[in-house]
Each structure stands twice: as C-alpha cells, then as structure tokens.
Amino acid sequence: MNVADIKSRFWTLLGGSPVPHPNITDDVLLAWANMATRELAEETNCINFRYSIALTAGTQEYSLPSTCKTVYRAYYDGEKLLPTSKWDLMHGDDSWDSRTGAPSRYYLDGLNGKVGLWPTPAADTVLDGPSFESLDLELYLNGNASTLADDDDIPSIPAWAHPGVLYYMMRQAYVMIGPQRNVRAAAFWGELYRRTKLRLKGRSTKREVMPLTIHSRGERPGRLMPPRYPEHIPDPEA
Amino acid sequence: MSDLVNTVTSLVRAMAPDYDYRWSDAMIKQMVHLADLEIREQADMEWAEYEIELDPDTYWYNLPTDVIEVRSVMYSRDGLDFEDMLRPVTIDDIDRCHWKWRDDTGTPEYYSLLSTPGIVSFSKILIWPALGSVSSEKINIHYLKCREDVSDIASIDVPDRVIQNVYLPYVLGVLRANEDPAEAEMYMSEYRRGLLKVRGQYQHRFREV
Numbered sequence: 001m002n003v004a005d006i007k008s009r010f011w012t013l014l015g016g017s018p019v020p021h022p023n024i025t026d027d028v029l030l031a032w033a034n035m036a037t038r039e040l041a042e043e044t045n046c047i048n049f050r051y052s053i054a055l056t057a058g059t060q061e062y063s064l065p066s067t068c069k070t071v072y073r074a075y076y077d078g079e080k081l082l083p084t085s086k087w088d089l090m091h092g093d094d095s096w097d098s099r100t101g102a103p104s105r106y107y108l109d110g111l112n113g114k115v116g117l118w119p120t121p122a123a124d125t126v127l128d129g130p131s132f133e134s135l136d137l138e139l140y141l142n143g144n145a146s147t148l149a150d151d152d153d154i155p156s157i158p159a160w161a162h163p164g165v166l167y168y169m170m171r172q173a174y175v176m177i178g179p180q181r182n183v184r185a186a187a188f189w190g191e192l193y194r195r196t197k198l199r200l201k202g203r204s205t206k207r208e209v210m211p212l213t214i215h216s217r218g219e220r221p222g223r224l225m226p227p228r229y230p231e232h233i234p235d236p237e238a
Numbered sequence: 239m240s241d242l243v244n245t246v247t248s249l250v251r252a253m254a255p256d257y258d259y260r261w262s263d264a265m266i267k268q269m270v271h272l273a274d275l276e277i278r279e280q281a282d283m284e285w286a287e288y289e290i291e292l293d294p295d296t297y298w299y300n301l302p303t304d305v306i307e308v309r310s311v312m313y314s315r316d317g318l319d320f321e322d323m324l325r326p327v328t329i330d331d332i333d334r335c336h337w338k339w340r341d342d343t344g345t346p347e348y349y350s351l352l353s354t355p356g357i358v359s360f361s362k363i364l365i366w367p368a369l370g371s372v373s374s375e376k377i378n379i380h381y382l383k384c385r386e387d388v389s390d391i392a393s394i395d396v397p398d399r400v401i402q403n404v405y406l407p408y409v410l411g412v413l414r415a416n417e418d419p420a421e422a423e424m425y426m427s428e429y430r431r432g433l434l435k436v437r438g439q440y441q442h443r444f445r446e447v
Contacts, residue, residue: 157355
C-alpha cells in the first residue's frame with residue numbers, strides 16, 4: 001500500500017471526505033503517516049542496511065547517512081572491525097588519534113553522526129570505476145524509516161504491516177480535538193495499532209535465526225567475554 | 239471454498255441490511271484486504287516460491303516485497319532441480335567461520351537475511367559463499383506470502399469456515415468501530431477466537447520452533 005491507498009482507506013473509515021473534517025488536511029495525514037512509520041521502524045528494529053564508505057588516508061572520522069540509527073557491524077577491506085569507544089581509546093593510548101595503519105576498531109560519535117576508525121587509515125580506498133576495489137569501509141546499520149513525502153511513497157515497513165499506519169492515523173483522528181473526537185473509538189484503533197507493532201517486533205527480532213554456535217554462560221551481558229579467537233590472526237603465507 | 243470478496247460482501251450486507259447506502263462494495267473490499275493482510279500473517283495461509291538467478295561474486299540479493307517469512311532456501315546447480323537446502327545462519331556465524339568471508343567463493347551453503355522481509359529496497363538475502371563463476375545456478379525461496387494490493391484479492395477462493403471465523407468478524411469490527419466501539423471490540427474478540435481455530439487448520443502441528 002502506498003500513501004494514497006492508506007489515505008483512501010482513512011477517509012473511507014472516518015466517513016466521507018476532507019470536507020466535513022477541515023482540520024484534517026493532507027499535510028496532517030502525511031505527518032501522521034510519518035509518525036507511525038517512524039515509530040514502527042524505531043521500536044521494532046525492522047530496518048537494517050549496508051553502507052560503504054570510500055576512505056581517505058589520514059582521515060579518521062566519516063559521516064554516517066541521515067537514516068542511520070546505529071552501526072552494529074563494520075568491515076575494513078573485508079575484515080571485521082571491533083567496536084570500541086573514544087573514551088577507551090583515549091585511556092589506552094595518549095596519542096591514539098595520531099596512530100595510522102590498517103584500522104582494527106571503530107567507534108561512534110552519535111552526536112555528530114560520525115563513525116571513527118582506529119588507527120587512522122594510512123591509505124585511500126582503491127576504486128574500480130564507480131565501485132570499491134579494496135580498502136573500503138563497509139558498515140551494517142540499523143536504520144530509521146524513509147520519510148514519506150508523496151502519494152506514491154511506500155512506508156518502510158513490511159507490506160503486511162502497512163495497515164498499522166492506517167490504524168495509527170485513525171487513532172490520531174479520534175483523539176484530535178474537533179467534532180470527530182471519540183476517545184473510545186481512538187482506544188479501539190490504538191489497540192489494533194499496538195497489536196500490529198507487537199507482531200512486527202516479533203518478526204523483526206527473530207529474523208536472524210538461531211546461531212549455530214553454542215554460547216557460554218560467560219558471554220552473558222554484564223560479564224567479561226573471553227575472546228573466542230585472537231583479535232588478529234596473521235596470514236602464514238604473508 | 240467460496241469467492242472471498244463476494245462472500246464477505248454478501249454476509250456483511252445480511253448482517254446490516256440498512257447500511258447499503260453507507261458501505262459501498264468498494265469500501266467492503268478495502269476492509270477485506272485489511273483483514274487479509276493480517277490473517278495471512280497470523281494464520282500462515284499461503285506459501286509461495288520465488289526463484290533468483292545467481293550472479294558471479296554476488297552474495298546479496300533483493301527479496302520480493304510480498305514476503306512475510308522465509309521458510310527455506312534451495313539451491314540448484316542446473317537451474318532445474320533444487321536438491322540442496324541452504325542452511326540459515328547469522329552473519330555473526332559467518333564471521334566466526336571465516337575472518338574474510340566476503341572474499342570467499344564456492345558452492346553456496348548458507349543464507350542469512352538483512353532487514354525484516356517485505357520492506358521495499360531494504361529486505362535482502364545473503365547467499366554464502368558467492369559463486370565465482372556462473373552457468374545457470376539458481377536459488378528457490380519458499381516463503382509465507384501476503385497479498386500486497388487490493389486487486390490481488392479479486393477472485394480468490396477461501397474455505398467457508400475461514401471466511402466465517404475470521405474474515406467476517408474482522409470486517410464487521412472495522413466497519414462498526416466508529417459508531418459503536420464496544421460492538422467492534424466484540425467482533426474483534428470473535429475474530430481472535432476464530433484465528434485460533436483457523437491457525438490449527440493451516441499451521442503444521444510439528445512446526446519447528
């Protein structure tokens with residue numbers, strides 16, 4: 001369902017057209033649709049995507065896309081980077097920001113929307129035409145929903161959960177101050193929305209199937225995790 | 239088995255004979271579609287297959303947008319016989335298997351997913367290892383399907399007991415919500431009870447956890 005389909009169903013359910021509801025304009029409907037999609041995507045963590053960055057020698061921090069909520073995995077030249085924080089780097093090494101080489105760790109500067117690498121890359125990403133050949137940074141991001149702007153736009157949630165956007169809009173319409181206000185109807189639509197959100201949450205958190213590896217008790221959050229492998233395994237043929 | 243939209247429309251009309259002027263056929267069809275999206279997701283009603291031709295050195299592929307859940311992925315060397323089942327893994331697992339897994343090529347053995355299936359331009363499937371060279375290799379995805387558009391539910395047959403137990407109460411619930419939310423809630427309770435019966439019909443008793 002695109003935005004036009006959702007709006008059509010909204011007016012069908014609310015009764016009539018925008019004429020008897022002059023306060024519920026197209027802009028208001030679009031704002032509600034965006035609020036619903038944003039909340040559904042944020043609370044269910046349903047959006048993940050990959051993002052590649054071309055690195056420049058000597059540049060430590062790089063901007064993240066505006067739709068990025070957080071970074072949960074990073075690779076430099078195909079090798080996994082370990083997450084860390086600026087705080088840990090500062091305490092581990094006084095001249096942490098002047099080290100250069102092949103990055104082995106990444107940190108996030110969420111306030112400024114940046115990801116940082118340590119050590120600072122010593123070489124530029126090698127390009128093969130428009131694509132990356134090697135020495136690139138590949139990030140796996142948890143994302144926010146794309147903003148809906150036109151009637152043709154499709155909410156960034158699974159198709160089966162699109163009615164959730166409609167239910168949210170119906171709830172908003174009935175709690176809005178005006179002649180259509182009906183708190184009991186708002187509660188009904190709010191419940192349908194809540195149930196859709198719960199189902200989407202369930203499907204989103206189980207999308208990564210059970211890992212094949214068996215985790216030890218020591219890996220539980222809050223306890224130190226013994227490393228499964230050394231941080232870096234040198235290539236014997238190098 | 240009866241035609242879904244026509245049967246629900248006539249049953250709704252029978253329940254509310256004086257509402258013809260308020261509930262048009264098109265309006266009821268839209269509500270049947272809302273019900274259908276939810277029921278297919280909740281009751282595992284319809285399974286479908288989707289084939290993807292594999293490309294060399296490519297390990298991410300787009301999933302179709304009508305996917306609710308990926309059930310299994312089969313691999314075929316000749317593009318005809320899908321004999322090998324790929325094993326589901328997390329990317330963490332692949333990281334543990336191979337430090338530089340992105341550079342690996344070979345016969346695909348595993349799959350993983352990115353984003354919840356069904357999101358336009360975000361939902362992808364990872365096939366690993368990627369093929370180094372390709373002749374006619376394919377994968378076949380077996381998945382739980384929804385019908386995205388209202389036109390997709392035209393002329394489909396559904397068992398009568400499913401229409402009676404879940405479609406009808408859901409549609410009456412959303413149609414009556416504005417006038418009488420308490421009555422609408424009664425219909426939704428009926429729908430949820432009906433869903434338990436319908437699930438028993440569609441879901442396998444020994445379904446994997």
